[in-house]
Amino acid sequence: MGTKIAGHSITDRVPLKKAKSIRQSLKEHGLLEKYLQTHHHNLGSKYFPSLASENAAEPLENYMDIEYIGTIYIGTPPQEFVVLFDTGSSNLWVPSVYCSSPACSNHNRFNPQDSSTYQATSQSVAVTYGTGSMTGFLAYDTVQVGSITVTNQIFGLSETEPGSFLYYSPFDGILGLAYPSISSSGATPVFDNMMSEGLVSQDLFSVYLSSDEQGGSFVMFGGIDSSYYSGNLNWVPLSSETYWQITVDSITMNGQSIACNGGCQAIVDTGTSLLAGPPNGIANIQYYIGASQSSSGETQQGYCLSGFQSITIPTQSGDLWILGDVFIRQYYSVFDRANNQVGLAPVA
Numbered sequence: 001m002g003t004k005i006a007g008h009s010i011t012d013r014v015p016l017k018k019a020k021s022i023r024q025s026l027k028e029h030g031l032l033e034k035y036l037q038t039h040h041h042n043l044g045s046k047y048f049p050s051l052a053s054e055n056a057a058e059p060l061e062n063y064m065d066i067e068y069i070g071t072i073y074i075g076t077p078p079q080e081f082v083v084l085f086d087t088g089s090s091n092l093w094v095p096s097v098y099c100s101s102p103a104c105s106n107h108n109r110f111n112p113q114d115s116s117t118y119q120a121t122s123q124s125v126a127v128t129y130g131t132g133s134m135t136g137f138l139a140y141d142t143v144q145v146g147s148i149t150v151t152n153q154i155f156g157l158s159e160t161e162p163g164s165f166l167y168y169s170p171f172d173g174i175l176g177l178a179y180p181s182i183s184s185s186g187a188t189p190v191f192d193n194m195m196s197e198g199l200v201s202q203d204l205f206s207v208y209l210s211s212d213e214q215g216g217s218f219v220m221f222g223g224i225d226s227s228y229y230s231g232n233l234n235w236v237p238l239s240s241e242t243y244w245q246i247t248v249d250s251i252t253m254n255g256q257s258i259a260c261n262g263g264c265q266a267i268v269d270t271g272t273s274l275l276a277g278p279p280n281g282i283a284n285i286q287y288y289i290g291a292s293q294s295s296s297g298e299t300q301q302g303y304c305l306s307g308f309q310s311i312t313i314p315t316q317s318g319d320l321w322i323l324g325d326v327f328i329r330q331y332y333s334v335f336d337r338a339n340n341q342v343g344l345a346p347v348a
Contacts, residue, residue, distance in 0.1 A: 001146070001266065001323050011200070011201060011202075011220060011221065011222040011223030012071075012145070012146040012148045012216055012220065012221045012222060012223075012305075013146065013218045013219075013220045013221075013223075013225075014070045014071075014085070014132075014145055014146040014218060014219050014220070014221070015067060015069070015070060015216075015217070015218050015219040016068040016069060016070045016085065016209070016218055016219060017068070017215065018067075018068055018215075018217065024307070029082045032050045038269060039182060047275070050214075052340075054232040055068050059225065065213075066162065067083050067084055067171060068084070068085065068168070068172060068209055068217050068270065068325065069083065069084050069085075069170055069171045070082070070083065070085055070219065072143060072144060072145050072175065073115065073143070073144040074094065074110055074115070074141055074142070074143050074144075075092070075110065075112075075115030075117060075118060075141050075142060076115050076116045076117040076141075076142055077114075077115075078142075078144055079110055079111065079114065079115070079285060080108060080109070081094045081108050081172040081173055082108070082170065082171045082172050082173075083171055083172065083173050083174055083175040084171045084173075084174045084175070084271055085175050085177060085207075085219050085270060085271075086174050086175065086176050086177060086178075086245060086269070086270055086271030087176075087177045087178055087207075087243075087244050087269055087270045087271065088176075088178060088244075088269035088270070088271040088272060088322075089127065089129065089174060089176035089177075089178055089182070089271060090176040090177070090179060090180060090181075090182050090183035090184075090187075090188070090189045091152065091155075091156055091174070091176045091183055091184050091185075092143070092154075092155040092156065092173070092174070092175045092176060092189070092190050093125065093127060093134055093136065093140075093155060093156030093157070093158055093173050093174060094108070094109075094110050094155065094156070094158070094172050094173035095107050095109045095110065095157075095158045095161065095172055095173060095174065096109055096110045096111075096112075096136060096157035096158055096159065096298055097109045097110065097111045097112075097161050097320060098136075098157065099136070099157075099159050099160065099161060099162050101158075101161040101162060101166075101236065102164070102167050103132075103133050103161035103162075103163070103164070103165075103166035103167040103169075104158065104161055105167075106167065106169075107166075107169075107172040107245065108172045110157055112139065112141075112157070112204045113288045114220050115141055115142075116141070117141050117151075117254075118139060118141045119139060119140040119141065119152070120135065120136050120137075121136060121137050121138045121140070121154075122137075122138055123138040124136070124137050124138070124186050124330030125137060125138050125156040125185045125186055125187065126184060126185075126332065127156070127174075127184045129174075129271075131197065131286055132161065132162070132163050132165040132166045132169075133161070133162060133163075134156065134158040134160065134161050134166075135158070135159055135160045136156050136157045136158040136160070137156070137157055137159065138154055138155070138156055138157075138160040138187055138342070139154070139155065140152045140153065140154050140155075140169055140184060141153065141155065143155065143190060145175075145190065145194075145221065146216060148194060148199050148200070148221060149194045149199075150194060150197065151197070151201065152193075153190060153193055154187045155187070156184075156187070157171070173273070175190055176189055176190075177189065177190075177191055177205065177219075177270070177335065178242065178243050178244060179241050179242050179243070180192055181241060182242045182243065183241050188327065188335070190223070191201065191205060191337070194221060194222075198222050199221075199222075200223075200337065201222045201223070202222050202223065202224075202239075203222075203336070203337045203338040204222070204223075204224070204301075204334055204336040204337060204338060205219060205220060205221045205334075205335050206219070206220045206223065206224050206225070206332065206333060206334040206335070206343075207219050207220075207270060207328060207331075207333045207334075207335070208220075208225070208228045208327045208332055208347070209270070209325055210329070211329050211347075216232075219270075224334055224343075225332075227348065228332045228348055229331075229332035229345035229346060229347055229348050230345065230346050230347075230348045231346060232343060232344035232345060233332075233344065233345045233346055234343065234344050235336075235339075235341045235342070236341060236342050236343075236344065237340065237341050238340045238342065239265060239317075239340060240265075241340055242270045243267040243269070244267060244269070244335055244342055245265060245267050246266055246267075246342055247264070247265060247266075248260050248263065248264050248265070248267075248321065249263055250262075250263065251264075251281065251285070253288050257258050257283075258284045258285060258287075258288055259277065259280075259281030259282070259284050259285060260281060260321065262319055264277075264318055264319070264320075265315060265317050265318060265320050265321065266320065266321035266322065266323050267320060267321070267322050267323065268323045268328065268342055269322050269323065269332060269336075270324075270325065270328060271326065272322050272324030273324050273325045273326065274307050274308060274322075274324050274325070274326055275307055275308050275309070275321075275322065275323060275324055275325065275327050276309040276310070276311045276321065276322040277308070277309075277310070277311065277319070277320075277321040277322070278310070278311070278312060278321070279310045279317035281319075281321075282308050282309065282310040283310070283329060285308050286306060286308060289306065289308075291306040291308075299339075307326035308326075314315060329347070330346065330347060331344040331345060331346060332344070332345050332346075332347055332348075333345060
């Protein structure tokens, strides 16, 4: 898992597993069609919460197809939680025993009374994602991620998790890996504490997401495993130190530019399954791959689902693209906090 010298972890690899999709769970319960009809989605609300309308408190986006999840532990003695490692958000939160929402009833819940290292605060926290939201309060406790132990980590304990999306999710909570500038209530992210406590040898982490039904996916804190990619890492400077946001030069197919003409802004987001972008650009891509819209609003080609989704996230520099798991599966991805850049190389 990792190496320790004088009590400090040099690198640490946390295995991730590809979970059963929420789409599958809804289908098995006969709820998918009704869910798609009644939950109008706006993926943009994850990045700009004001985009979530009052009538769509739990917007749906197709990240319900696939999630890559791993296990962490909180408290003393440790309480186990399955979390989504999300480079598109910055807060760590898990369900708590104070939560009575249906989504908390079938997931692990943190009990502060069972932890001798727990420290409460009076601060509240609220986080909105493209697929759901949580409200609760902040506290401090010991968090174990792989063989790394972070002391006095601030995290959220949910009191409400409205809607049904999180009820069907294969994870208990979320561990955000973006910058502290976008952390709700100013809570210090887990990786920032790993860096400040000297628990990683390099101020970066890397991600490998396996394709198809293969295992072996991981997030590695403090290191890069060059055996998982071919060629050299291509380093792309961040255009904003909020999300892992970069400038994309163009999107081409067979040498022809079909979207992002003249450049566009994009976020590398492990917490989103698909590759999402503005309607015109996505429509061009769907046309060129021969995909068509289904009656349920999903884009299909035969029995396959397209990996592209239309969204509108306006920014000062144009509409934002989201490079989710369908993109990240193609590239070993390095998230470098020391130099504020993303490194990408084709997977081996």
